Amino acid sequence: MRTVDGQIRFVTSVKPASGALTVFMSGPVLDGGVIGYPNRLSVSSIPSTTPVVTVPDTQPVAAPTYAALINKFTNSYWQNGSWRASAGVSVAATAQNLATFVAGASVRTADGQVRTITSVKPASGALTVFMNGPVLDGNDIGYPNKLRLVAAPASLPVAPSSPIADVTLPTQPVQLVGVALSGAAFGPSVLPGKHGTNYIFPAESYYQKYAEMGMKLVRLPFLWERIQPQLDTELDAAYLALLKQSLDFAQKHGVKVVLDMHNYYRYYKQPIGSETVPIQSFANTWKRIAQKIGNHPALSGYGLMNEPNTKGLWPEAALAAAKEIRKVDRANWIYVAGDRFSSAWHWPQSNTQLIADPWMRDPKNNLIFEAHMYLDRDTSGLYKDKTETFAPDLGINRAKPFVEWLRANELRGFIGEMGVPAYAPDAIVAMDNLLGYLRENCVPLTYWAAGPWWGNYILALDVSGGAPQPQLPVLKKHAATPNTCTAIGEPL
Structure with a gap:
């Protein structure tokens, strides 16, 4: 097994007891302050079916026949x-x-x-x-x-080969194609609003539908003002219960969820970092959320903020929130959006300061950087000009600045929003090519958007009347295409 501080130890025995399981390992006593709750114990290797052999407490090196x-x-x-x-x-x-x-x-x-x-x-x-x-x-x-x-190196002792020699670890396939299931962040002009009237959490049927299509990654927008109507206070129990119910739906259908605080860097229209909305209050809210739902098995991670546009103020707030989450949750991903509305096309020039602090580049902190991209001329996603045409490689070219920035800095990335209009076949072709490019780079994408209450929105997969939308076959195709990724952003 691997403990959170990086030690690899061998399991010597296990002891079940009333719903708990104590796993005993080789070596000295572990420091619970470092490796204990809320951390996890990870599988590092699986023993074969051959008889158990005694393993020394020191790390072994295999014999030259290995x-x-x-x-x-x-x-x-x-x-x-x-x-x-x-x-x-x-x-x-x-x-x-x-x-x-x-x-x-x-x-x-x-x-x-x-x-x-x-x-x-x-x-x-x-x-x-x-x-x-x-x-x-x-x-x-x-x-x-x-x-x-x-x-083996001359300075290292050679130990007998282990029975786990040629075992390959089972790995879960990386989910590269998913959807944004909107509804819980609707009606921002009425706060906190009423569920079913001003906003709606997606029903279980949406999780089931997209899971059956192979899209087992969901970005779930929610509003800060609804989960915490008053700054620096306890989270709202009713809204939190609806959020947890959504995670339960996801778990039932094998879906992972990215929680997306869909607030555009504001709380009741006041920017984070202002006198009325201190950065520490924002960070503390995320700590409270992580404490409440961090151990849910359907959780992929925390999307700190949807599309901040702060002209340089966002890095400080992102760092503060990420550090507060890590005080209570070392395991789940933290999705760090980019400034300038997270635009993939403008990413390198807008987000140099986002990783200025070494903490934001430390791979042990499990960070994923989140970009958004649309294919219309102004990258807004409004697609105002219905006569606009879209080149086959447009999506790839829009994503490249972000992906190449990730590669240059050895970081992980995610396209949290991308959508194309149903009326534009050439835009759907461009999306098809984009998804192939992202798969090669192990960068996931959640399509904007799916879920209830979209009416006849030109980007939506779920529209009034339920007619199948032309974007869907492309998404299903790429969701079903095998990938060779061992994790998000890998292989590098």
């Missing part, structure tokens, strides 16, 4: 699990692989070459092993071949 199966990735960055940019291959991030493939060890590839490992990079279930020498040919050495240990 071999690991290369992962099956093929896209613009990988060829059968071989990294296209330099000499490196991807294997499962099991405890045995982590202990075996270390800098200085010698390995043999399937074509007979012996190389020295220069570095390794763990990444959510996968481990990239970098080696000296030129780029490796994935057709010769990649999946279904194995990487073999020739010799």
Whole structure:
């Protein structure tokens, strides 16, 4: 198992007791202040069906006979699990692989070459092993071949091989296509408003419908003023109950939910950071939310704010809120929107300060940066000019500044909103191409929008009368297309 502080330990025994399970591990006592609630215990490797053997408390290094199966990735960055940019291959991030493939060890590839490992990079279930020498040919050495240990580094002891040697960890497929289920943030002019009159939480049928189409990722907008009608006070019990019910619906149908505070950087029309809405109050609200729903199994993470447009004020508020969440929840993602309405096209020039603090670039903080993009001329998503045409690669070109910024900074990303009008077949083609590009980069997208009360809105998937919308077949196609992503934003 892996504890939250990065230690890998072996399970020695388990003890069930009245609904709880105590998992005993090798090594010294663990510090509950560091690894305890609200953290999680993660599977690092799975034992085979062979008899249990005694494992020393010190981290083992496998014998030179050990071999690991290369992962099956093929896209613009990988060829059968071989990294296209330099000499490196991807294997499962099991405890045995982590202990075996270390800098200085010698390995043999399937074509007979012996190389020295220069570095390794763990990444959510996968481990990239970098080696000296030129780029490796994935057709010769990649999946279904194995990487073999020739010799461990001279300074490290060699221990007997473990029964978990060639086990590949099961991984959940990364959900790359989903929808925004709107309704709970409707009627912002009436606050807090009445459920069913001014706003509506989507019924269970919407979660079931899109889950059955393969779209098991939902962005769920809500309003700050409704979940906390008075600043710095307890959350509203009725609104919170509706939000939890939505998470229950999602869990029933295998859907993950991104909670989206849909407030455009304002609370009762006053900007965050103003005298009446301090940044700390915003941050504290997110801490309260995380305390109430952070352990729900359907939760993907916290969308800090929809489309802030602050001319530079947002980074301080985003950092404060993210840090407050991390005081009570170390596990779930935090989705950090970008300034200038989160525009993917304008992202690099609008969000340099968003990652100025090193905390925002630390991979241990589980951050995902959220951009929005639309294909009309002014990127607004209003599609005012019904005569406008859309080039096939327009969506890719609009997304590239954001995706390339993620790559340059080694960060994870998400397109939280993107929609095209039902009347424009060329825009739907552009969306089709965009989704293929995002899949290659392991960047998820939630389509804007689905859910109740949309009437005849030109971007909506659910319209009055229930007629099937032309955007839907493209979304379903990409939701059903297998991906080689080990996590959001990976493989890098």
